Amino acid sequence: MVLGTEPKPYEGHLAIRLNEDRIIIIIKGSNPDDCIWFLEVDTEYVKQQKKASGTEVVAWSKGARGDAEKPVVISGPSGVGKGTLINMLMKEFPSMFGFSISHTTRAPRGTEKNEVHYHFTERSIMEKDIKDGKFLEFASVHGNLYGTSIKAVEAVADSGKRCILDIDVQGAKSVRASSLDAVFIFIGPPSMRELEERLRLRGTETEEQVQKRLRNAEAEIEQGKSSGIFDHILCNDNLEKCYENLKKLLGLDGSAPTNTKPSPKGIDLPPNHSVSKIDNKILIKCEAPESGNATKNSIVLDISSLKGGAPGRTRGLKRDS
Ligand SMILES: Nc1nc2c(ncn2[C@@H]2O[C@H](COP(=O)(O)OP(=O)(O)O)[C@@H](O)[C@H]2O)c(=O)[nH]1
Numbered sequence: 576m577v578l579g580t581e582p583k584p585y586e587g588h589l590a591i592r593l594n595e596d597r598i599i600i601i602i603k604g605s606n607p608d609d610c611i612w613f614l615e616v617d618t619e620y621v622k623q624q625k626k627a628s629g630t631e632v633v634a635w636s637k638g639a640r641g642d643a644e645k646p647v648v649i650s651g652p653s654g655v656g657k658g659t660l661i662n663m664l665m666k667e668f669p670s671m672f673g674f675s676i677s678h679t680t681r682a683p684r685g686t687e688k689n690e691v692h693y694h695f696t697e698r699s700i701m702e703k704d705i706k707d708g709k710f711l712e713f714a715s716v717h718g719n720l721y722g723t724s725i726k727a728v729e730a731v732a733d734s735g736k737r738c739i740l741d742i743d744v745q746g747a748k749s750v751r752a753s754s755l756d757a758v759f760i761f762i763g764p765p766s767m768r769e770l771e772e773r774l775r776l777r778g779t780e781t782e783e784q785v786q787k788r789l790r791n792a793e794a795e796i797e798q799g800k801s802s803g804i805f806d807h808i809l810c811n812d813n814l815e816k817c818y819e820n821l822k823k824l825l826g827l828d829g830s831a832p833t834n835t836k837p838s839p840k841g842i843d844l845p846p847n848h849s850v851s852k853i854d855n856k857i858l859i860k861c862e863a864p865e866s867g868n869a870t871k872n873s874i875v876l877d878i879s880s881l882k883g884g885a886p887g888r889t890r891g892l893k894r895d896s
């Protein structure tokens with residue numbers, strides 16, 4: 576089973592096994608943002624997937640130079656204001672955050688658009704894709720199936736943005752147990768009464784669905800507060816205050832340096848090069864087309880602080896020269 580998004584078809588590559596768990600693949604003639612890939616053969620993620628599927632597994636992960644920030648997982652009961660807070664964040668920092676578009680079997684609401692708010696799908700199709708290892712996590716929530724595809728997370732990573740996931744507590748638990756290194760935030764309501772009022776005022780659910788969501792909310796709040804899954808718990812009482820607190824813990828209030836710039840450009844590889852590994856360095860020698868001799872234009876990549884990996888990008892690749 577081959578997981579993750581594969582590189583586009585290419586003419587040639589160089590590959591070196593980094594250690595027991597992954598192979599670095601340097602693609603010839605591709606654009607600078609798309610030339611370093613990892614094929615994971617025995618990482619934690621691959622091991623988990625092997626166990627779950629009972630078959631041989633490898634996983635692709637694209638290399639990202641520099642330190643793209645960790646994805647952000649936001650959970651909380653229905654109607655607490657997750658969507659509102661996420662929209663505020665995306666509106667204020669459009670070049671910084673990208674939303675992971677989940678799949679769901681629930682019907683779209685009036686204003687919701689397919690492939691913008693959710694990938695609305697049929698249960699049988701989604702179940703098959705889950706079986707085929709295409710999902711990072713999934714859960715049955717309020718009677719419908721919801722899930723995050725690996726592609727959804729990778730699409731955000733490939734746009735160079737920080738990924739935001741709006742998922743339920745069970746989903747957060749699965750992601751916590753996976754190899755995706757993320758920040759986990761739980762949003763709680765000031766009271767059940769206020770939660771009920773918000774759900775009713777939103778006016779998107781039938782009475783039966785409101786009742787179901789409220790019944791589930793109590794267990795979700797309990798789990799959110801006591802399960803140890805979450806790094807941060809915020810109360811969405813006053814919206815502006817909660818938003819300020821959210822920004823603060825994401826380092827967006829000016830108290831910590833933020834990565835507001837687009838992620839650094841990739842590596843410009845000439846068509847002819849050779850590659851070797853010396854300790855924690857990858858040496859890419861660029862050869863002059865006619866002579867075949869190595870020129871002084873070598874590129875050294877430092878792999879000593881690789882982070883992340885499938886499902887998602889491999890971050891922390893540094894260029895020494
Ligand atoms: N596990 C999981 N939960 C999801 C996913 N997408 C959305 N959810 C959760 O499903 C629940 C219901 O979402 P939705 O139907 O949009 O209703 P809302 O929470 O009332 O806006 C919420 O708790 C979401 O966080 C997903 O991909 N995975």
Ligand SMILES: Nc1ncnc2c1ncn2[C@@H]1O[C@H](COP(=O)(O)OP(=O)(O)O)[C@@H](O)[C@H]1O
Pocket residue numbers: 651652653654655656657658659660773774776777811812813814815
């Ligand atoms: N702090 C708040 N005070 C009052 N209403 C709020 C607050 N935060 C969100 N809302 C409103 O509550 C409703 C539910 O918010 P929403 O973002 O859709 O929740 P969720 O995505 O968690 O289901 C929306 O109508 C939203 O405008």
